[in-house]
Amino acid sequence: MNDLDPHPWFDHGPDPDNPGWMTWNVKDDTRFNGFLGSIAIREDAEDGFGWVRMTPQHRHSNFGENVHGGTILGFIDVCLFAGSRAIGIDLGGRAVTVELSTQFVGAAHIDIPLDCRLENVRETGSLLFLRGMLMQRPREDAECANVATFTAILRKGLPRP
Template identity: 45%
Template sequence: MDVHPLIRHAPDPEHPGWWSWELAAEDRFNAVIGKLLVRADGPGRAVCRMFPEVRHSNLGDMVHGGALLTFVDMALFAGGRLAGADVVRAVTLDLSTRFLAPGRIGVPLDAEVELLRETKRLAFFAGRVVQEGELIAHFSGALRKMSKEVR
C-alpha cells in the first residue's frame, strides 16, 4: 500500500493485527497524537487507535476536545487510506464532530471510519469514536485530493 513518504507503515509487533501509522519526523503537528495504529475492517472500512495520555487531557482530566478533533482528522487520512480511498495527498475540506461522552485518559480510543463515496477530487467519510464500547463522538468529513505537484 502506498502511503505518504513521511509515514512509516508496518505491522505493530505489540498489537497483532494492527499496523503503525507513524511519522518519520517528530517535528510535524501530527506527532502530538503519539502512537497511532490502523487496521482495515472490511470493504470501505477501517479503524484507527490512539492511546490518550495526560498530555492529551483537559483541566477536567478527560481527553481534550482538540485532541479528539486532531485524532478524527488523522483518522480520515489513515483510516481513509486503509478503507481504500486514494488520499495519500489530500487536505481536509470539511469536518463535523459531535461529542457525546468524555474520553478517559489511559484507555485506547478507536475511530471507526467508513468511506461513503469517492470521486476524482473528493472522498467522503463518516464514523464514530468509541472507547471500550462507549460512543464518545460521531463525525463526518470530506477530503479534497491534491494534484501530485506541490504548490
C-alpha cells in the same frame, strides 16, 4: 494497499503493541501528528471499515482528567487520512479537509485506546465523503462507549508543494 510498500512520511508495519494492526507513525515527530503519539490502523475486511487507534496520554488531557476536545478533533482529522489508507484509498499526502462536522457524545479517558471507525460514503474524482465514530472500551468486560461521531469531506488530488 500494499503494506510492504514504504511510505515517505509514515512508518508502516506490524504494530507489536496491537496485534492485527499496522503502525502509522509519522517519521518526523516534530509535525502535528507527533503530538498524538503512536497511531495504528486496521482494515476490517468483513465490513469495509477502516480503523485508526491512538492511546491518549496525560499531555492529551484537560483539567477534568478527560481527553481534551482539541485532541479529539485533531485525532479525527488524522483519522480521515490514515483511515482512508486503511480502506484502500491512498491520498498520497495530496488532500485537504474541506469540511468536518463533529458531535461530541461522551468523554474519552486517558490511557485507554481510542478507536476510530471510518467509512467511505462516496468518492468522486476530486472529493471524498467520509463518516465515522470514535469509541473507547472503558474496561475489558465493558461494551464500547461512543465518544464522538463525525462527517467529513476531503478534497483530493492537490498538487505537491
